[in-house]
Amino acid sequence: MQYHCKYHRKYHRKYHRKYPCKYHRKYHRKYHRKYHRKYHRKYHRKYHRKYHRKYHRKYHRKYHRKYHPGVELVWSWCGAGAELVRSWCGAGAELVRSWCGAGVELVRSWCGAGAELVWSWCGAGAELVRSWCGAGAELVRSWCGAGVELVWSWCGAGVELVWSWCGVGVELVWSWCGAGAELVWSWCGAGVELVWSWCGAGAKCFF
Numbered sequence: 001m002q003y004h005c006k007y008h009r010k011y012h013r014k015y016h017r018k019y020p021c022k023y024h025r026k027y028h029r030k031y032h033r034k035y036h037r038k039y040h041r042k043y044h045r046k047y048h049r050k051y052h053r054k055y056h057r058k059y060h061r062k063y064h065r066k067y068h069p070g071v072e073l074v075w076s077w078c079g080a081g082a083e084l085v086r087s088w089c090g091a092g093a094e095l096v097r098s099w100c101g102a103g104v105e106l107v108r109s110w111c112g113a114g115a116e117l118v119w120s121w122c123g124a125g126a127e128l129v130r131s132w133c134g135a136g137a138e139l140v141r142s143w144c145g146a147g148v149e150l151v152w153s154w155c156g157a158g159v160e161l162v163w164s165w166c167g168v169g170v171e172l173v174w175s176w177c178g179a180g181a182e183l184v185w186s187w188c189g190a191g192v193e194l195v196w197s198w199c200g201a202g203a204k205c206f207f
Helices: none
Strands: 071-077 082-089 092-099 104-111 114-121 126-133 136-143 148-155 158-165 170-177 180-187 192-199 202-206
Antiparallel strands (some): 071 082, 148 158, 158 170
8 A cells, every 4th residue: 555645654753764853953952952052951040150159149248247447356165155246337446345254254245436345354353444435535443343444535636544442431533623633531431532643844732
């Protein structure tokens, strides 16, 4: 039986080389979804350089918080009980360092023009507070165990020193205000006070 050309295997669309999967446009490497530029992983949105982890804004060195002008570091050892918080937020920097076990704490901050330092040893009972607020600087040093406190301040041109022993009840105030210097020494327990002043050329003592 003879087959018409139209239905012959040689010409049938089912078997003709123009249509089989391997050669059809639908399955051709050039146009197949697997290889097509539109769907290829190389060009896909998910894998594109624009969205790649290496280049993405979220992870890029230029925008990463690690390299950003405002840097913040939080470091903690839960076992050892040590914690470090360091941050640079614009102009103001802050450092908080504490060792809970040893009982040591340091707080250092630069907020604009004023800087402040707080250093304390909980075990020894010593505390240091140093601050520069504008033109005036102040230093407070205290030993809680011994009951000793020192306050030193520079307020503009005048300098003042206050030293006190809480246990003994002794207090010393020394100030330089402009040209004149004045010393006030008092024993709170005994009720004794000494005022010594240098006002210009003359010296005066009140006891």
